Amino acid sequence: MSQLLIVAAEEAENPLVPPIPELVIGLLAFVIVFGFLAWKLLPNINKVLEQRREAIEGGIEKAEAAQTEAQSVLEQYKAQLAEARHEAARLRQEAQEQGAALIAEMRAEGQRQREEIVAAGHTQLEADRKTASAALRQDVGKLATELAGKLVGESLEDHARQSRVIDRFLDGLDDAASKAEATR
């Protein structure tokens, strides 16, 4: 055994001198590892890592997009609401104004119609009065003449005198009427 040990020790070469077969096998062993990793396995995992990164960042991006959209929708909604309020206020104002104008117009119209009716009434009244006055005057003249004729007989046949008397009488009536009207 010790013989073998001595032989082995003598055969032990410089440990810094590489044996060629071991160099070859070492290279081969490393190339196997490098080949598999570089050819397939690391590209595989890189792809998946990239996908994972995208999945995470994509999720964040989506959330951000949703938030932005929600914000814009909210702003839009608020703007619409404000506009609607403004519109409503404007409409109310307008309606109020329109209503006021309508009332004023109607009031004016009513006033005008009333005045018209009153004026028409007055005119009618005046005309009626005049007609009545004229008819009355004629009737009273006729009646008075008739009465006077009956009382005085044929003495009053003198036409000129007759009409003078009547006129005087009627003037007296007019005076009385106007006096009565003034006192009334």
Next chain:
Amino acid sequence: MSADPTQVLAFETDCHIFDGCGFPAPGLHSFLFEPLWGDADSNLYFNKTMLLALLGSIIIVGFFWAAFRRPKVVPGKLQMVAETGYDFIRRGVVYETIGKKEGEKYVPLIVSLFFFIWMMNLWSIIPLAQFPVTSIIAYPLVLALIVYVLWVSLTFKRHGFVGFFKNVTGYDKSLGAVLPLAMTIEFFSNLLVRPFTHAVRLFANMFAGHTLLLLFTIASWYLLNGIGIAYAGVSFVMTIVMTAFELFIQALQAYVFVLLTCTYIQGALAEHH
């Protein structure tokens, strides 16, 4: 399965202290294996280290295949674990040193390097294997050479012929009289020593770590006689402690290796100062 003579001595013989048996100390021979197939002299053989290297590759590819073959946006447990490791290297190493824009191209290389080296280191404490593949200089050297070739070609491509030498020698007029000396040192340090240190840093750490583990493991067995039993206990505790420590060193060295790789690439891509 193992042809490691030390392990044969440590676990299959009755060599103990006070038995007139010398301590079978670990040494360079602990890192030599009889070929499992072929002849050691013919350069056409297959040994334990090669088996572990290829097996390690298959394990890494298998792990990432299971995790990333059909990755999901909502990850399962395995995918989550693999993603954490991947993201750690991608963000924590590549993006930090080279930057996201320029670094993206090198992520597969750096990730492969890290997990490959880590796995090769991890073999050190995996039962039955218990040998760090990276303690054989050939494996770190291959990786360092790949990085070296990449670094040199990148520097040429980015800066042209004159720019390459300016970049490699750290040309800086403000140094004045010291400039020739500084350029010579930088030239050697960058172009000649760098791949060597890059590989040896990893190799030496794993070599030393494995030697320490062997030392305490063998000592635990060797001391198991008479009063030595008490010391064997101490040695065994040290074995456990060193195993835990190695677990840390393995990840750390893989990290250091890829971090340096990124620094080199970043240096190649950087503009003149």
